[in-house]
Amino acid sequence: MGSQEVSTVDWQGKHVTVAGLGVSGIPAARALHERGAIVTVVNDGDDERARAQAAELEALGITVRLGDGATLPPSTELVVTAPGWQPDKPLFLAAAEAGVDIWGDVELAWRLRGTNGREAAPWLAVTGTNGKTTTVRMLASILEAAGLRTAAVGNIGVSLLDAVLGEQEYDVLAVELSSYQLHWAPSLRAHSAAVLNLAPDHLDWHGSMEAYAADKGRVYEGNTVACVYNAADPATEELVREADVEEGCRAIGFTLGTPGPSQLGVVDGILVDRAFVANRQKQAQExxxxxxxxxxxxxxIANALAAAALARAFGVEPAAVRDGLRAFRPDAHRIEHVADIGEVAYVDDSKATNTHATEASLAAYDSIVWIAGGLAKGATFDELVTGAAKRLRGVVLMGADRALIREALTRHAPEVPVVDLDRTDTGAMSEAVEHAARLARPGDTVLLAPACASMDMFTNYNKRGEAFADAVRAHAEKSA
Structure with missing residues (x-):
C-alpha cells in the first residue's frame, strides 16, 4: 500500500477482538463499534478500574470479558491489541493458528486515517531506544514554526486514533513509535522516518536484540522521501539498507561532526544541512x-539534527528549523536544571531509565557526582561505568539493584568514592542529595541519571524526579 493511499475495510458485522483496556484499547473499541464492527474486548485484569471501564463500553453494546485475556473469542476475524501485550500470549498464538490477523493501535490508526471525510495527513515517524519523545516534540515545534497544522502523537501520549479520527485537520503528524507498536504495524508507510539509535532494551518482550532491531527497522518500510539514520550508530544505517522503500527515497544521515553529502551535522557551532540543498557535494545550508x-x-543536538532532517524532508525552510528549535522546551525530568547551589549545578534526568540514556546524560558534563540506582531490568553497567569513569567526582547509589552498579564501579573506577544507601524508601532521595552535595566541588554537576527504572521506590520516573527536585530545594534552604 502506497504512502498516500487510504485503506478501505468494510467493518460492518466484522467480528473484532480488542486485547486490553486502556489508553489504546478503549478508543479502538469505540472506533470499531461506531463503524459497525461486532467488538469483544478481552482483558487480563478484573479490578475496580477495569470494571468501570467495562461498564462504559457495555453501555454502548460492546462485549467485555474481564480476567480472561488468554482465550480467543469464537468467530474472531481480527485482533487489535494494546502495544504492551507480548507476542507469545496464548491469545495471539491461537489467532495465528486460526489465520487471524493481529493489528496494533498504530496499524488500526493507519488503516482508519482518511475515513472520516478528511484528507489523510502524512506521517513523519521517529523511533529509537532513547530520545524519541524529545525528537518528536522538537519536530512538531519546527513544523509549527513553518506554519503547518501538526501535532506530536503516538507513543508520546496523544492517541493516534484520536488524531486521525478527530475534528482537527492536520497537514502532517509527528509520530513517536515504540518497538512494541511497530511490531504490530505491518502496513504502516511513513512519508519519512528516523531511527535515532539502537541499544539493548525490552529484550524480554522481543526475545532477542535481532528481533528488537528488526521491529525498529519496520519504521523505514515503504518510506517515500527519506530514511534518517544516525551516522554514529551503524546499526541504524544497516536498517536503512535492509528496508524496502519507495523508488527515490533517500538515506539521510545525521552526525555531531562535519557532515558529508546527504547528511546533517555540526560545523563551528552551527547545525548545517548537506542533504536538502541544490548541490550537496559542495554546498551546506545553515x-x-x-x-x-x-x-x-x-x-x-543529535535529536535536533534528526528532527531537522525529517522537517527538511517535508520541505520546511531553514528559518523554521531555527525558530522551532528556539521555541522548544524539553519535558520535565529530561536533563532539567533544578538549581545552582554554591557553584554546583543540580540536574534532574530521572527519565534516564536505562544505561543508553544515562550514557548520553553523563557525556553532557565534565565533572559529575552521579546519583544512580533502582530496578536494573536485566541491564549490566560495566560499559557505562568504563565510559564515564574519568568524569566521576563521586557516586551515590540507592535502590533495589544498586549493588550491580557498585560492583561495576569497583571493577572499573575503584578510585571514585561511592556512598551506598541501604534503603529503598522514598525518603532516601533527601539523604542521597545531601551526600552528593558533600562530595561535590565548585564547577561540578550533581546529576540524577539513575540508569534504572523507578518502581522499586517511586510510582514512576516523574515522582522520582520530583523527589530529587524537592530534596535539592530543601538543601538550598539549609545552605542559604
Missing amino acids: LAEVSDVNPPAPHN
Missing part, C-alpha cells in the same frame, strides 16, 4: 546554532 538547542548536550 539551519541553527548549537545554542538554539535546549539543552545543548551532545545527545540532544
Whole structure:
C-alpha cells in the first residue's frame, strides 16, 4: 500500500477482538463499534478500574470479558491489541493458528486515517531506544514554526486514533513509535522516518536484540522521501539498507561532526544541512546554532539534527528549523536544571531509565557526582561505568539493584568514592542529595541519571524526579 493511499475495510458485522483496556484499547473499541464492527474486548485484569471501564463500553453494546485475556473469542476475524501485550500470549498464538490477523493501535490508526471525510495527513515517524519523545516534540515545534497544522502523537501520549479520527485537520503528524507498536504495524508507510539509535532494551518482550532491531527497522518500510539514520550508530544505517522503500527515497544521515553529502551535522557551532540543498557535494545550508538547542548536550543536538532532517524532508525552510528549535522546551525530568547551589549545578534526568540514556546524560558534563540506582531490568553497567569513569567526582547509589552498579564501579573506577544507601524508601532521595552535595566541588554537576527504572521506590520516573527536585530545594534552604 502506497504512502498516500487510504485503506478501505468494510467493518460492518466484522467480528473484532480488542486485547486490553486502556489508553489504546478503549478508543479502538469505540472506533470499531461506531463503524459497525461486532467488538469483544478481552482483558487480563478484573479490578475496580477495569470494571468501570467495562461498564462504559457495555453501555454502548460492546462485549467485555474481564480476567480472561488468554482465550480467543469464537468467530474472531481480527485482533487489535494494546502495544504492551507480548507476542507469545496464548491469545495471539491461537489467532495465528486460526489465520487471524493481529493489528496494533498504530496499524488500526493507519488503516482508519482518511475515513472520516478528511484528507489523510502524512506521517513523519521517529523511533529509537532513547530520545524519541524529545525528537518528536522538537519536530512538531519546527513544523509549527513553518506554519503547518501538526501535532506530536503516538507513543508520546496523544492517541493516534484520536488524531486521525478527530475534528482537527492536520497537514502532517509527528509520530513517536515504540518497538512494541511497530511490531504490530505491518502496513504502516511513513512519508519519512528516523531511527535515532539502537541499544539493548525490552529484550524480554522481543526475545532477542535481532528481533528488537528488526521491529525498529519496520519504521523505514515503504518510506517515500527519506530514511534518517544516525551516522554514529551503524546499526541504524544497516536498517536503512535492509528496508524496502519507495523508488527515490533517500538515506539521510545525521552526525555531531562535519557532515558529508546527504547528511546533517555540526560545523563551528552551527547545525548545517548537506542533504536538502541544490548541490550537496559542495554546498551546506545553515539551519541553527548549537545554542538554539535546549539543552545543548551532545545527545540532544543529535535529536535536533534528526528532527531537522525529517522537517527538511517535508520541505520546511531553514528559518523554521531555527525558530522551532528556539521555541522548544524539553519535558520535565529530561536533563532539567533544578538549581545552582554554591557553584554546583543540580540536574534532574530521572527519565534516564536505562544505561543508553544515562550514557548520553553523563557525556553532557565534565565533572559529575552521579546519583544512580533502582530496578536494573536485566541491564549490566560495566560499559557505562568504563565510559564515564574519568568524569566521576563521586557516586551515590540507592535502590533495589544498586549493588550491580557498585560492583561495576569497583571493577572499573575503584578510585571514585561511592556512598551506598541501604534503603529503598522514598525518603532516601533527601539523604542521597545531601551526600552528593558533600562530595561535590565548585564547577561540578550533581546529576540524577539513575540508569534504572523507578518502581522499586517511586510510582514512576516523574515522582522520582520530583523527589530529587524537592530534596535539592530543601538543601538550598539549609545552605542559604
